[in-house]
Amino acid sequence: MTTYHCPRDGTRSAVSALTWCCPVCHGPWDLDFTPAPGLTLNALSGRANSLWRYAEILPLSTPSVSLGEGRTPLVPLTDTVSAKLDHLMPTLSFKDRGAVMLGELARRLNPERVVADSSGNAGTSIAAYCARAGLPCTVYVPEGTSPKKTEQIRAHGARLVAVPGDREATALAARAAADEPGAFYASHVFNPYFLHGTKTYVYELWEDLGGRLPDTLAVPVGNGTLLLGAALATAELHALGLIASRPQLVAVQAEAVAPLAAAFHAGADDLLPGAAAAPTLAEGIAIPRPPRARQILAAVRGSGGTFLTVTEDEIRDAQRDLAARGFYVETTGVACWAAVRDGLGQGVDRPGSVVVPLCGAGLKTGMAG
Numbered sequence: 001m002t003t004y005h006c007p008r009d010g011t012r013s014a015v016s017a018l019t020w021c022c023p024v025c026h027g028p029w030d031l032d033f034t035p036a037p038g039l040t041l042n043a044l045s046g047r048a049n050s051l052w053r054y055a056e057i058l059p060l061s062t063p064s065v066s067l068g069e070g071r072t073p074l075v076p077l078t079d080t081v082s083a084k085l086d087h088l089m090p091t092l093s094f095k096d097r098g099a100v101m102l103g104e105l106a107r108r109l110n111p112e113r114v115v116a117d118s119s120g121n122a123g124t125s126i127a128a129y130c131a132r133a134g135l136p137c138t139v140y141v142p143e144g145t146s147p148k149k150t151e152q153i154r155a156h157g158a159r160l161v162a163v164p165g166d167r168e169a170t171a172l173a174a175r176a177a178a179d180e181p182g183a184f185y186a187s188h189v190f191n192p193y194f195l196h197g198t199k200t201y202v203y204e205l206w207e208d209l210g211g212r213l214p215d216t217l218a219v220p221v222g223n224g225t226l227l228l229g230a231a232l233a234t235a236e237l238h239a240l241g242l243i244a245s246r247p248q249l250v251a252v253q254a255e256a257v258a259p260l261a262a263a264f265h266a267g268a269d270d271l272l273p274g275a276a277a278a279p280t281l282a283e284g285i286a287i288p289r290p291p292r293a294r295q296i297l298a299a300v301r302g303s304g305g306t307f308l309t310v311t312e313d314e315i316r317d318a319q320r321d322l323a324a325r326g327f328y329v330e331t332t333g334v335a336c337w338a339a340v341r342d343g344l345g346q347g348v349d350r351p352g353s354v355v356v357p358l359c360g361a362g363l364k365t366g367m368a369g
Helices: 096-109 121-133 147-155 167-178 192-198 200-208 225-239 259-265 293-303 312-324 332-340
Strands: 003-005 012-014 074-076 081-084 113-117 137-142 159-163 183-185 216-220 248-254 306-310 354-357
Touching (some): 096 192, 113 167, 121 137, 137 147, 137 167, 159 167, 192 225, 200 225, 216 332, 248 293, 306 332, 312 332, 332 354
Parallel strands (some): 113 137, 248 306
16 A cells, blocks of 8 residues: 655655544645556546446455446436436445545444444445445444435434534544544545545546547535545646646535635635635535645646535525436535536636536435525
């Protein structure tokens, strides 16, 4: 296995140490990993029809816990906007891309228990892959998490802990449990293996579009795991000479909880102090203080992209509109369609072709009232 490193101060740790954050600054880890050469469109013929077909660019191989995740369809919504149907994954959300990596890593490390925290979808994915790996799992969620998501977590055999307060309080409770001996913190935020799973979203686009990428990738952002995975993939594809230029990243937040959008438009490199948060239908991106904020802001700026926000009414209307088109998507998963359906607006220089993820199934939340 490779090693973790801290992007802020250079501290390193063996992956086997179960140290879930940098012991110096307490920030998230990155991974010392460079993709192997050899990935081409022709090389993919006959490979497994899952995200594991991209073996050269993954830090783990020959998985035992796969549920067949990945290779989701790409379908047009308009002449310029297409949707990638990640709500068709095994646990009905895109989080399976990263959770399978954490599940496989945990299986190899064989900890006494696995701990995760989530607003619902990541916890469901971790619970499913821990069930597949035969590992005991505890998932911490905010007290108001959608009942269908908590039901799904329990169905996979995980112990569920509902934490009073917001998403941040839930994360703090999980991290306290993760500090106990023998615990593996399957954090979709702090553990970079998750990002190396979510980056396969972009590799699939590259393959399905015949060796190119769309001009714009619009991505919902709370903790930023899909966006950072996308940034990682575009950098790798460019470094491997497989794309000539990188697409711009357009990050979408709910207006009610938009700390990153506020920082971006203020020209800040990190979160602004005292960011306010209100209830939102987009519970999956209702993250007031994302730990990888600096990386997210840098990734969007480096791509020439921007941040957009959507209102609660726009989320409701976008969910109804997608349902009328045949797509039953949860409220968080419609945020990008809400942002781009009438055009990308100011701050986007070259909209061109756009891809949005439908990243969670409507069965997880139902229709917004």
